[in-house]
Amino acid sequence: MECRLCLGSAPAESSVSIFGDPHPERLEQRIRTCCQIFVKRGDGLPDTVCLSCKTNLELLISFRKACFRNNESSRLRLDDCLKIETEEVLLEDLIWNDEPSQSTIHRKNSEICLKSFPIESELILHKRSLLGENLFQCDICFKSFLKKYRLVIHLRTHTGEKPYKCEICLKSFSRKSGLVSHSKLHTGIKLHKCDICLKSFCERKRLVRHLRTHTGEKPYKCEICLKSFIDKYNLVSHEKLHTGIKLHKCDICLKSFFERKRLVRHLRTHTGEKPYKCEICLKSFIDKYNLVSHEKLHTGIKPHKCEICLKSFTQKSDLVSHSKLHTGIKPHKCEICLKSFYEIKRLVRHLRTHTGEKPYKCEICLKSFSRKSDLVSHSKLHTGIKLHKCDICLKSFL
Structure with missing residues (x-):
């Protein structure tokens, strides 16, 4: 058996199948995260790894998680120190000066892009975004986030939790912004109109997306296959195809899907549910x-x-x-x-x-x-x- 990573030969009993790992964090997912190699079943390349490479992957994963934890702890201690220092300087300014000191102004301005912020914590978060320092990581798909609340929102894509419910039609949403956008549909007010086909929309962002159907503009491009999309949502859905990870499984026929919405749609083929009806012919x-x-x-x-x-x-x-x-x-x-x-x-x-x-x-x-x-x-x-x-x-x- 040939190892996919080191290309070394090993007997079958000393090799591990990439797609047969029972661990919740699938082996192909670890290879993608640590080595940036997309492993796909049936791609013609070796589908096993030797025990040595598997051990090294586990050590690398453990080391990576430890680094994230330690970095987060260090940043939190740094935030506490900066918060104390800022409060002392501001108090001194209030006592002795009518204008804030130059040192205070310097701390509130980003040294990279010179953007200003009212408080120190927002400046720190802004610097992390520029440096790509995402401290909060999803344990399921290893995606990283700058702020903890974004990680909390992201986890709902795995759990299916939708805490925000519309009081009119009882439809649920994972984000509050989704509920706010949905609520505008019940008002019936559509202020944003397309100058080409005169179609109206509740939100400006929906009009901007619609205009691309006339212009043919597709600004969002996949970095792997270079396919372009009309909006970011379609690009994110497409990128899941390259990972090969299907987390959402049908309990009836065991078929797996990349996204939960596709699973929900598939379940209707078993239940016979057809919730969308044509107002003209009632189909x-x-x-x-x-x-x-x-x-x-x-x-x-x-x-x-x-x-x-x-x-x-x-x-x-x-x-x-x-x-x-x-x-x-x-x-x-x-x-x-x-x-x-x-x-x-x-x-x-x-x-x-x-x-x-x-x-x-x-x-x-x-x-x-x-x-x-x-x-x-x-x-x-x-x-x-x-x-x-x-x-x-x-x-x-x-």
């Missing part, structure tokens, strides 16, 4: 993204146009699928009849014609279908709603 959806995509069908607006045949589409994903038709490449082939397809999902659907599988079942009459679109069309028969009317004979259709 329900498992998440807000699918609802927004569906609502575009009612507007008739198709902003995504093919540059080759000029055909327009409501959703960008439909344009991407359509573009594959112009390449002429069909990489997905049926092993039974050798028919080829542009996309894997079309091959999966085709295979049901051979197997006879019909996974989509009507909950009312229990009739089964091989395609989801057929089930959707069939379900309209039970609603009795006919939205499409002929202008000549006034006959209605589903």
Whole structure:
């Protein structure tokens, strides 16, 4: 067995699997934190380490944690000393001078960027931010923070705790700022309007983000794969893919996810819950993204146009699928009849014609279908709603 770190050879009984470590702090996570090496299952590289390297990693982790603790203690003692010194100088200034002394002013100004602060503790925190000295570290993902309250907020992403609740709709939030932003939705006041499409928003930051959909600007870039994003939230979600760590696991099918929100969405596939409903046709959806995509069908607006045949589409994903038709490449082939397809999902659907599988079942009459679109069309028969009317004979259709 070859060691991933030192490339030394060792017998199987003296090697440790990177992905089989039962310790809560997974071995691949330690390698990423200490060595800045991203280990991924199935990447073609050795997936074991020798006992010597594993021991060195454990020693390094222990040493790293001890350094953080000692550095934090030293900083706290320094804060106490500076606080006492500042109070004495200020008291002396009040007694003997009408203006604060130059030494006091010097202590309140940053020597790096010359920014001024009203109290010494804010200056100390500002210097730490410039020097990258983050004293508070998450024991789960090893992410560091400048202030303790930021660590407390971050830990809620692991625990799922949401202490701030809306008094109107009872929706919960992990941050108070999230609750404040949400509360503006209930007022119905949207002061910030887009000059291009006239869409209005409750907050200016949402308008700024929306404007990027018109300009195509993507200022947030991943340092690993250089992929760009329209906002910081999407970048943070994307970066979790590179870590390979999936902390949120489904208790029903044991499937794991990078983010808790993806787990919550997945659980609805087991419970059948569809909390997002279209106000026009009353169709329900498992998440807000699918609802927004569906609502575009009612507007008739198709902003995504093919540059080759000029055909327009409501959703960008439909344009991407359509573009594959112009390449002429069909990489997905049926092993039974050798028919080829542009996309894997079309091959999966085709295979049901051979197997006879019909996974989509009507909950009312229990009739089964091989395609989801057929089930959707069939379900309209039970609603009795006919939205499409002929202008000549006034006959209605589903």
